[in-house]
Amino acid sequence: MSDLILLAPDGAVTRQELRAAPALTKPAVPLRSRIAYAAAHVVPKIHADNTPGRPADLDWDATLAFRHHVWSWGLGVADAMDTAQRNMGLDPAATRELIARSAAESRSVGGALVVGVNTDHVEAEHISLEEVTAAYLEQLAFAEEQGAGVVLMASRHLARAAQRADDYRRVYDRVLERAQAPVVLHWLGEAFDPVLRGYFAGRSGQSTDASAAASVLIDVIAANPEKVAGVKMSLLDAGAEIAVRARLPKTARMFTGDDFNYVGLIGGDGSEQPGQYSDALLGAFAPLAPLASAAIQRLDAGDRDGYFAVLGPSEELSRQVFAAPTFYYKTGVAFMSWLNGHQPGFQLVGGLHAARSLPHLSEIVRLANAAGALEDPELAAARWNAFLSVSGVEVPRVVLL
DSSP, X not given: OOEXXXXXXXXXXXXXXXXXXXXXXXXXXXXXXXXXXXXXXXXXXXXXXXXXXXXXXXXXXXXXXXXXXXXXXXXXXXXSSGGGTBXXXXXXXXXXXXXXXXXXXXXXXXXXXXXXXXXXXXXXXXXXXXXXXXXXXXXXXXXXXXXXXXXXXOOHHHHHHOOSHHHHHXXXXXXXXXXXXXXXXXXXXXXXXXXXXXXXXXXXXXXXXXXXXXXXXHXXXXXXXXTEEEEEEESSOHHHHHHHHHHSOTTOEEEEOOTTTHHHHHHTTSSXXXXXXXXXXXXXXXXXXXXXXXXXXXXXXXXXXXXXXXXXTHHHHHXXXXXXXXXXHHHHHHHHHHHTTSSSSOOOGGGGGGSSOHHHHHHHHXXXXXXXXXXXXXXXXXXXXXXXXXXXXXXXXXXXX
């Protein structure tokens, strides 16, 4: 097999032996022990003007094919969320088209789908609580018209407008009252979006206390038990997630959004009792769909050791992809998609493929190789080594794609 060429932060170039792809099998029956969604990214057209501030011009064939890839491994797709660059280049028109197209594709194969509902189609930064509610309801109605499940995303508008915890309770109660089916709430931490600092706790005290915010979240769920299927928690704090998980009403599931600590959170304590493990709704599972599926298949078979053996090594890779500044993790997700042959070029909407350095990407390659996350190792090595070469790195003699 070819070698990988790695680039260190000091410019040193080294070789690493390329690992063979692990022998993984797609599930013959639906996954049972955990509900798992991969939050999917979008693929821009190679020739489009996807520069900062321009409307997203997507390669729909590649974008939708990637969703079929996720479904083929037995995972659900979480679409039109922050992984798809909501608030980072995916404009409202493209968002609506993405939801409509993904919903149609999910029906064609019976794939599980949830989509993000937000307020981001409103251009003004500051709006009233009543306008926040109306904006949520507008997107909610559209998503439900498409037949998609809903993730009620954290709203920048609400974060700016809410002065106290009761403001969150009131807005969420009004939106949930109109929901036609149970939704998943989303608690996105400031590592992913600094504007959301203090979410659920209220802005008057600028509180970032997770336990105070959690109480508000629990209140919202308890007041709407038939309208909330669960909560996706993305604070990158395993202890906080476990604490909230233990407090959830029995009607609600915890969907981990912790891309740093998901292996143990999904694995749980081994009892398989409600509240002792998390289901998954993760951006990390987009580039790791085969490994995630294989690991959950091990849990389905009662093989906890096998689960940790398959998925455990991927966590270090995910930590690199989601390293600070965490909101640039989309670069790593698209980079892995390109390495694995799911898109023709390494590009993102808004030019965000330039948001990470070559040494950062090199470390992703190294860790992906070690974790067995390269689906076609020879293709990945050829693409990466060629990318280094055209980027000006003096690459030792290798076969270039």
